[in-house]
Amino acid sequence: MVFDLFCALFTTFCELILPLIARFITDNATNDIAALTTRAILSVGAIYLVLRIIDTAANYYMASVGHVMGAKMETDMRRDMFAHLQNLSSSFYDNTKVGQIMSRITNDLFDVTEFAHHCPEELFISTIKIVVSFIILGSFNIWLTLIIFSIIPLIIISTRYFNVKMRTQFKRQRTQIGELNAQVEDALLGIRVVHSFANEECEKEKFEGGNSKLLDIKKVSYKYMAGFQSSTRLFDGLMYIVIVVAGAFFIKYGKITAGDFTAYLLYASTLLSSIRRIVDFMEQFQRGMTGIERFFEIMDSPVEITDAPNAVDLNDVSGDIQFDNVTFSYSSENENVLNNLSLHVKPGDTVALVGPSGGGKTTLCSLIPRFYDVTDGTISIDGKDIKSLKLKSLRSNIGVVQQDIYLFSGTVYENIEYGRPGATKAEIMEAAKLAGAHDFIMDLEDGYDTYVGERGVKLSGGQKQRVGIARVFLKNPPILILDEATSALDNESERIVQESLERLAKGRTTFVIAHRLTTIKNASTILVLTENGIEEKGNHKELLEAGGLYSHMYSMYRS
Template identity: 55%
Template sequence: MKKIKYRKQEKIMKENLKKLAKYYKPYLGTFILDMILAMMSAAVALVIPLVVRFITSKVAYMSANEALSRIMIIVAVLFVLVLIQWGCNYYISNYGHVMGAKIEYDMRAEIFNHYQKLSYSFYDDQKVGQLLSRITSDLFDITELLHHGPENITISLIKIIGALCILSSIDLRLTIAAFVLIPFMLVFAYVLNKRMKRAFKRNRVRIGEINAQIEDNLSGIRVVKSFANEDIECEKFKKGNDLFLESKRDSYHYMGMYNAGLTAFTTMINVIVIAAGGIGIAKGWVNITDFVTFLLYINIFTEPVKVLIDFTEQFQNGYSGYERFLEILSVEPEIADKPDAKELTDVKGAITFENVSFRYKDGVDEVLSGVNLSVRPGEYVALAGPSGVGKTTLCSLIPRFYEVTGGSIKIDGTDIKDVTLKSLRDHIGVVQQDVYLFMGTIKENIRYGKPDATDEEVIQAAKLANAHDFIMSFENGYDTDIGQRGVKLSGGQKQRLSIARVFLKNPPILIFDEATSALDNESEQIVQESLEKLAKNRTTFVIAHRLTTIENAEEILMLTDEGIKERGTHEELMKLDGEYARMVKIHSRT
């Protein structure tokens, strides 16, 4: 069973490495030249001991003038070789690193673009810090592997193979003595490698968890400070940090054993060569010149072994990061365009729910079941009901933030699954209770509704949203920087900017998701006025806890756990004296 599992893992690793190698394709010329120059740099290192051997075996027995002449030629040749080696190493360090940075750029763009395609349900289950670590630290380790890995292996193999060939030509018996420990060293490296891989993968998960905790803390730092819970947050962070340290200790334990073991093996190779060489000199089958040359080459041989030790750690880091990278890329968007999806155009705004059901992917019970609803173009529909009955969910199904699990939703008679997501969402404007504003200026945030809008259009949208006056009260007006998530603005100001964005977008369908529930009375009145202006002649869905904001709706849907329980105007539902009337009476007493 273990054998089958190992073969499966080995097959997966081979496939993953093939995928990884494809990132070299756009930079194949740079990569090939990098490898050629790495080989040349390694070859230069192999020449030096041969020069020493030539001097000790030949030049040392020449006349002084001849020896001096030969040495000058040798020095000139070596100087040229050093210049060649310098040029090779410069290219490797400079252009090789730039190649690695470009690959990192490509991979970061790939995973970021993939993030943009993933559905709401994916982000419901994810921590931002974990996602962030996959696009930062993981990618850095992957590209370090892609840049340094091949050249380190190439240089090391050239030196090891070159040294082995030259050593064999000098003295085969000494070479056999030098390499007698190699099989044991390989077995040792293989066993420790497997354990290191598991440990480094744990490190990746733990650092992602720490990133998630930091992101969560910093995003909510005002809540932390308002409750004076800094000590609690530090304690929570300490637990995550302790787990990370524990996993690091684990990996460093194996890495320490690995490094110490291989260093001991390389030292023992020198000891064996010294012992065998000493015996050979004593018995006359090894001369001093060959022995000195042999020792120099043994050092050239052990140095790339140390490089391979470093590469092993680098490989474990990079490959475990790449596995996490592939985990994200393997996640298919739950909601995507059909191959034959068409553009949604000339939208009037008629929306029909036909026997619509929905449950979350990890849910057992249906949030919505058998919902039937028909909304005329330009109609103002309000959704009322207690929390958790599916008001927001119902509205989220229209722009396909979530996919219906049964039935269909149609706009102007066309199933929303038959049109492209972009064209569908281009015709829908959403104003949420929790307004998200991006870092940057007021103008940039309003223009998010229509990226190619002129300054005049931005100002007009702000005026329609009752935002122009407060914007102009700032020293820099529309160029005012609003800080992270609009922290420099009040709740009412942020909400009006979000409404201005939708005014600029100018969609035929609107969704107001409890857009005024978190505002004070004065701000609510201003925002409500903006919303009514925006909703004019547009198909509008309004979700509201404050029932006073929906009394003028053309149709009110009263949702309960059983679905749409009641529907009608405010007056009709009050006469019915059912769930809606009871809710209104409760609210009027508060």
């Protein structure tokens, strides 16, 4: 940056020296033509040629290395934002559209770095030109100089007015682009649903609405930009008229020489070019400032779930889990999902959670790996409050298999390896065998190197589940959470996946959320969760004999 500004100083110096050369030649030609020798002319030309060579080299550095510096800023900011996004809790993503985030991490950051790179250059160059021009012109004729520079405050007032308007519009524009991105992402990720309901026209209409809104915002933005640029052109003309008319009177009354007047016209051109550069830069400036505001909106989002200052690692886990008067709500405005819930799960036990939707089954399981923090009460593993444990250590000891397995764009091999990056191929294949996935993987066209497509669309539901289970087998955690892992599968796939899950759960403390009650008959403990908390607790046989809610649910399911 320092050397970039040093180069900017050279380019500015070259521009400022030309009017002095023109003044020298004009005054000599007017007052003493004999003084304008061939040697003097060639000397002046040689000096200016050397300055232009230096100017070319300096400008090359600014255009190449200077832009690389801006690209490095963009890279660092994008890295910092992505790292911060990785640390934000689930509650942030519950209330934020991914399309908005994508807009901020791509388009906004490009504008920020263009601004960050060019802003110091433009301000530095323009400030030097304006100050030096004032000093030099003032030495020729202070009164004409003051008349010319009296127009600059009017330019500043006009610029400030339009800048405020432009920044507001650019922020609205960025927000709407984010909304449009979110809408496109939503429609394309759900394209099979769109096709299945033949709602292509509906999606086109929704997109057209957002697209038209963006156009309306841009129309207002360009109206203010046009006003900004037109007012600047008006002041350009005004300044030239003042120089020509006032300068002519000063020449008439002998207050300045012809050479001084020539220098005035050239410096006025330099001055106006500086103002034009600032004007042209203002659009970039406003886009950059808007991008910075949106960047810091993300960076200032608090990381709600963090390691305590004295957090420790969770080692040699047996899997003893204790819920002690746990209360939880998703926000202060919402009602509690869990109220004073207490539960003790012994090492190696399998706890099944059943009950109507909204009872808090998934919420309870999400609290164990601290996807959310409890509102009140404590959860402990092997006698240690989970808040006193390092997040990475805690989550490394917990495996989660969900109903909708998320597969990353890549190969089958890469998706299984995600469970323990750096695992050997033999370990990955063994995990696939334990999950009952090896045979179907080998039948794929490229085996483990088969590309699974976006979100694993090239695999069936059962195949995706088994790849997800293989991923957890590779991780080999002592605590397991199965969130309706078989509810979306057909009977044959469910049987295969259920066998894999039973092998996975063996010897581990396991929480199972299930709607198919036949899959949890062998659980150590079954909890019936409702809005009132734990309504019933016991094993399958005990709850059937009790004739309560579980018995009623089971009889309905069997029928």
